[in-house]
Amino acid sequence: MSDRDDESRSIVRRSRMPENSFRPVVTPVMPSVVYAAGSPDALDDMYEGRAPGYAYAREGHPNADVLASKIDWLEGAEGGVVTASGMAAISAALFAVLSEGDHVIGGTQLYGRTLRMLRQELPRFGVRVSLADPADPAAIAAAIRPETRVIVIETVSNPALRVADIPAIAQIAAENEVLLLVDNTFTTPRAFRPFDHGADIVVHSVTKLLAGHSDATLGYVAARDPEIAQAISDTVATWGMTASPFDCWLAERGLHSFAVRFDRAQENAEELAHFLEDVPGVSQVIYPGLSNHPDHALAQRLFNGNCGNMVSFVLPGGRAAANALVEAAPNIAFAPTLGDIGTTLSHPASSSHRALSAAERDALGLVEGFFRVSVGIEDIELLKAELETAIEAAARAAAPRNLREERA
Numbered sequence: 001m002s003d004r005d006d007e008s009r010s011i012v013r014r015s016r017m018p019e020n021s022f023r024p025v026v027t028p029v030m031p032s033v034v035y036a037a038g039s040p041d042a043l044d045d046m047y048e049g050r051a052p053g054y055a056y057a058r059e060g061h062p063n064a065d066v067l068a069s070k071i072d073w074l075e076g077a078e079g080g081v082v083t084a085s086g087m088a089a090i091s092a093a094l095f096a097v098l099s100e101g102d103h104v105i106g107g108t109q110l111y112g113r114t115l116r117m118l119r120q121e122l123p124r125f126g127v128r129v130s131l132a133d134p135a136d137p138a139a140i141a142a143a144i145r146p147e148t149r150v151i152v153i154e155t156v157s158n159p160a161l162r163v164a165d166i167p168a169i170a171q172i173a174a175e176n177e178v179l180l181l182v183d184n185t186f187t188t189p190r191a192f193r194p195f196d197h198g199a200d201i202v203v204h205s206v207t208k209l210l211a212g213h214s215d216a217t218l219g220y221v222a223a224r225d226p227e228i229a230q231a232i233s234d235t236v237a238t239w240g241m242t243a244s245p246f247d248c249w250l251a252e253r254g255l256h257s258f259a260v261r262f263d264r265a266q267e268n269a270e271e272l273a274h275f276l277e278d279v280p281g282v283s284q285v286i287y288p289g290l291s292n293h294p295d296h297a298l299a300q301r302l303f304n305g306n307c308g309n310m311v312s313f314v315l316p317g318g319r320a321a322a323n324a325l326v327e328a329a330p331n332i333a334f335a336p337t338l339g340d341i342g343t344t345l346s347h348p349a350s351s352s353h354r355a356l357s358a359a360e361r362d363a364l365g366l367v368e369g370f371f372r373v374s375v376g377i378e379d380i381e382l383l384k385a386e387l388e389t390a391i392e393a394a395a396r397a398a399a400p401r402n403l404r405e406e407r408a
Contacts, residue, residue, distance in 0.1 A: 029249045030062045059237045063248035070255055071210065071220050074189040075202055079229045080222030081236050082248055086185060086205025087113050088241040089219030093181055093201050094150065095239065096231040100126035102149040105178075107134035107164065109157035109364060112352035114183070118152065134164035135295055141172045150179045150201075155187040155194065159348050159372035160365055161286045161312055163295035163302065170198025179228075185209070185339075190262045191306035200224050201232075208339030209309070211251035212261050218243050218251050261341060261377055265309035268383065269375040273311045275384050281395035283369070286312040309376075310338065315369035315391065317398025322347055322368050324397035329390035332383075338374035343383055346372045369394075 035054040037043040045051040054061055064082040072080045083089045094117075098104065106118040108131045118129045132143040134153040151173055153164045166182060173180040181201040182194040188209050194202045204210060206218035221236075223229040236242060273287035288299035289307035299307055315321050326334045326345065333344045336351035346352065348366045361367070375383070 027063065027066050027249060027252055029246055031245050032061075033057045057245070058240060058242045060233075060242075061245055061248075063245040063252070064243050067206075067218075067243075067248045067252045067255070068220065070252065071189075071204065071206070072222060074193075075184070075222060076189075076193050076195050077202065077222035077224075079226065079233070080220055081229075081233050082206065082243045082251075083219040083221060083236055083241045084243050085217050086183075086203065086207060086219040087117070088236070089203040089205070089221040090114060090117065090152075090181075090183065092232050092235045092239070092241055093203060093221050093223070094122070094152075096235040097179060097201075097228060098122070098125075098127050098149055101128075101147060103128045103130065103145050103147045105129075105140060105143045105148060105151045106131050107153040107157060108132060109134065109160050109162055110152070110154055111158040111183070112348070112355060114152070115353075116355055134169065135162045137165050137168040137172060140169050144172070144176050144178060148176065148178050150181055152181045152183075154183040154185070155192055156288065156308060156310070158186060159310075159312055159346070159352065159370070161186075161288060161293075161310060163288055163299045165298055166192075166194060166199065166302065167197045173200070174198065186308055186310055187303065187306075188258075188262060188308075190259060191266075191303045191308060195222075195224060197302075201228070205339075206251050208337070209262060209265075210258055210339075211254040212258060212339055212341050213250070213254050214335075214337060214340045216247040216250040216254070218247050262309070264377040265375050266306060268377065268380045269309045269311050269373075270307065271380050272373070272375055272383060272387070276311070276313050276387070279388055279391055281315060281391045281398075282313050283316050284314040286314075309374060311373045311375060313371055313373070314365075314367065315371070315394050315398070317394060318368045321394040321398040322349075322371070325371070325390045325394040328393035329386050332386055332390075338372070340374065341376055342378060343376040344374045346374070348372060 034056055046053040068080045068082045072078055083092055104118060104127060106129060122129055130143045132139040156163055170180050179200040182199040183203050184194050185205045185208050201223045204220040206220050221232055223232055270289050273285055273290055276282050276285045288295055335344050336346050337344055348370060349361055349368050353361055353366050
């Protein structure tokens with residue numbers, strides 16, 4: 001056999017990592033799906049908790065654990081798990097604690113896919129669901145039944161930006177031995193930490209503000225009770241909700257600038273909200289930092305002035321005005337996302353809440369002229385000028401309709 005044949009036979013063998021007296025400054029990407037154990041006894045030690053390690057990436061891998069530990073630190077949690085998406089985080093939490101016959105209370109104002117899960121998917125598994133206003137703790141209390149297992153709310157609702165009275169709801173949940181699951185995506189632990197106020201489970205769409213660059217799809221879930229945390233981790237592995245190592249690496253890199261990005265975007269959002277109040281053609285501006293917001297006092301108490309980077313506003317004129325606004329703002333990405341380093345604009349009626357009927361959207365205030373702005377870190381004067389031009393275009397598009405209505 002030739003030397004060349006020997007080389008071709010050996011090149012596919014997995015090499016050991018070279019020894020190094022130093023550690024890398026940047027977390028390495030570890031894309032390996034499997035990890036070789038030294039012996040069956042070593043594998044037993046790892047699976048039975050006597051030694052740390054990894055065996056199969058669906059059950060966990062280094063990049064996910066590095067990222068989870070950093071979000072744990074931000075949220076004041078232990079043992080959080082990174083998942084393949086924000087919806088995977090919510091799914092893992094619910095599948096881990098719910099059984100047939102259980103009852104769930106969801107906030108009336110939730111992300112569209114979360115609403116879909118509660119209203120369409122969970123009932124298929126014999127779980128009953130009721131919706132109640134998270135801004136009204138009494139409504140949550142009134143919805144509790146003997147079989148209620150979980151309350152699902154968002155700290156700040158998507159996209160109407162209502163603030164949940166989490167301390168009051170947490171007290172109600174505790175008194176009734178019900179778990180409180182809080183989606184903290186909009187607020188982030190920079191502004192609010194739900195575990196400090198009585199939450200039992202906290203979830204994030206890491207895709208959004210934590211990662212911050214619209215290039216990684218991830219979620220995060222942590223539980224106060226170690227047994228529930230383990231059940232969630234097992235659910236993630238069993239249902240295949242594991243995060244990609246590369247996405248985890250991207251999100252960790254984004255997380256390093258999170259505090260700086262959040263503070264700048266929040267500063268821009270507050271200035272933009274005040275600006276939009278004075279722009280002709282805007283019928284309503286929604287931002288918890290504005291004194292006319294229905295939950296302004298609660299937001300000040302819970303968030304200590306950190307009202308986040310999300311601003312919503314309403315235009316008259318229906319779909320024609322909505323189309324005109326988007327077309328007149330080509331440099332602001334019209335995309336069903338949030339938390340990017342640059343500003344994005346979304347239209348719930350045609351994206352996140354399109355599965356709801358028109359009547360259901362109207363009941364939530366999500367009319368055709370409703371827009372949500374995820375404010376980024378760009379120059380605020382540029383952003384104000386672009387939106388003002390786009391709102392003027394929307395007003396012109398709405399004018400023929402208004403004239404027809406006057407004549408009628």
